[in-house]
Amino acid sequence: MIDNFLLLVQNPSFALDVVLNGLLAGAIFALAAYGMSLIWGVLNIVNIVQGELVVLGGFIVFVAMGQGVPAYLALPLASAVMFALGWALYYTVIFRVVDKDLFISTLATFGLSIVIQQLMNTVFGSDVRSIDTGLGSFYMLDGAVTIAWIKVIAFVLALASGGLLWLFLRHARMGQAIRATAQNPRAAHILGVNTDRIYAMTYGLNGALCGAAGGLVVMAWNIQPYIGLPYTVRSFMIVVVAGLGNVGGVIVAGLSLGALENVAGFVLGAEYQIAFVFALMVLILVWRNWRAARRRAYLS
Secondary structure (H helix, E strand, C coil), X not given: CHHHHHHHHHCHHHHHHHHHHHHHHHHHHHHHHHHHHHHHHHHCCCCCCHHHHHHHHHHHXXXXXXXXXXXXXXXXXXXXXXXXXXXXXXXXXXXXXXXXXXXXXXXXXXXXXXXXXXXXXXXXXXXXXCCXXXXXXXXXXXXXXXXXXXHHHHHHHHHXXXXXXXXXXXXXXXXXXXXXHHHCHHHHHHCCCCHHHHHHHHHHHHHXXXXXXXXXXXHHCCECCCCHHHHHHHHHHHHHHHCCCCHHHHHHHHHHHHHHHHHHHHHHCHHHHHHHXXXXXXXXXXXXXXXXXXXXXXXX
């Protein structure tokens, strides 16, 4: 571990390679976190099934490209299918727990995650899957820094999706209705907003974002049915740090998490990378609780 740390310190170009690749990964984490931020802010649900939706989107892209569909069509296809699935999940399960205690909704989405895991394992198998896009890589600093083109494309698409989501929420009529419902669902309903439809639209939009994120994951790395939980934890951490409804904060937090995780994976070893993510989540929750306690003590 110490040798790896010294290698980063003594070789700035190598450290740059690790950090840049982490930042590019963080953009995809942010793309998945956009949806969790929406779900948490509008429906007041911590969506434990988030990671499984990401993985399912990856499998859809994997199957579509295996049938000859080009990547630039497979990603929108996955988003469309996952939007429909999100809409269906809302009207079959989620609508029953929207007004319930947070613990009940957490259990419901946890149950959904197990069901989707098992269905993916049954339909697609337990093998690790990835897609070779054939785009190759480019090099900087005389080959010391290697960046895969698909990661750059994923980075651009993730940032563009964040910008489009912000514009949608700010200027589109449906986006304004989503914001109004998030602020005060009862008042929005009194003013004529169909809050049930808004909830379904929000959950469907989350599914579309997860579909796009999963498609980028399978092209940049790999997927398998039981790898969803780390993406749920990453999304949760990003939203906790950024705050609900803060699209810009989600981007910054996602990029930061990607860089930290990649550095930690190199220093501690790849086998401890996920453990670092879970440990970081615990630290963030303790930090937020400490801040909240200080705020309550100050106000009292």
